[in-house]
Amino acid sequence: MTRARLNGIEIDYQASGTGPAVLLSHGYSATRRMWDAQHAALGDGHRVISWSMRGHGETESPSDPAQYSADLTVADMRALLGHLGVEHAVIGGLSLGGYVSLAFYLAHPEMVRALVICDSGPGYRSADARAAWNQRAQERAVALETHGLEALGRSREVRESATLHRSAQGLAHAARGMLAQEGSRVIDGLPTIAVPTLIIVGDQDQPFLAPCEYMAKKIPGARLEVIRGAGHSSNLDQPEAFNRVLLDFLRSLPA
Template structure:
């Protein structure tokens, strides 16, 4: 299975199918395995690229806390596309993966053919909201440090994940899940590529964020998946895949 060396940090990725490229990024404490049903559904027509973020799954968990950041994550995504010879791709992700997809667009708008934002949010303009989010991220980090991998949550996308390092997940919470400014939320009106904003009907913490992104991103297409929670792609894979295929078919 392919791994990419990023200054001594091994990043796991895989590709299924051929055709226009789609890069899918998983949520915090999940892995690329969460996309299995999407890989099966989309790979007959597309090159579906999935990967494990630093501290997750089959990728390395470096000991240096500074090795975990939004900037490192975006650079890892770009390096995977470079390794595949892909100039631009449909960039998508769920939860943390969706936020990092927005960060990738901010850094590399010319490499984004379209965006797919699943059960995610754009961060906070209000520092108080950001601080509350970061307290939650710190609590996740402490839980992994004190309880190990037993601290993995009950989410559908997490239950199928296999990790090698609780410390890596703790460091990822502090460096990648935590947020430090409002750049991403402020970038929404400048997004000029086709964008799908999708959320599970039962994913209450992200319903408001979905409405906000759909209103702020010009021409965004909003989809709510009935009967789905945070892992909409796992809870209702047929409806999720149908919405994604319809969006992809609409791209110029």
């Protein structure tokens, strides 16, 4: 366990291996530990960095709800890379981690060597669809405040992280501030992405198959890989297939 004080909070992270940097961000209510197998698979030839977002795992959970947002998450990613002396990296993540990776590119394109977006979506252009998503995020927050960590979902990455969280209230704040979405800047920005992009989705991840196909069409030159036998946690459900696809993509990148 390694921690750094960045942007006023203690952030828990892991960095291993040597070579070009790869920053991996987890899904909502998971932790950096969901990427342990990728540290092992990629570490020979890559510097793999994973971290836990605000309110998650061993990272600090600020008491102020205003300290949780997608913009602050992007700022934490940039601060962590700066702390580690990384100026240029492959930026990737799963679910919420994929969404904030897209947001990171739109904020700091000069720092992004390539993108890896897994089992994720770009948000909504429709205000009604976004409101429905945000209502579900609010319901998650209320459930956590009412029932504590027992209210966490049942997806694999969440189940395997359930005992690693420190604060149900922190996760509730994260649901309202980070999982909930404002505006359509990410989905609107897809055609402006100008780096190699890999999109991975499990063939059993029904809610995210269409969003991943959409991103593959809208991001110029994007590559879509569907992992057979995988659900929403494609890297955990089928780690060998996931790592094979990811390594192939990383090795294809220009030096």
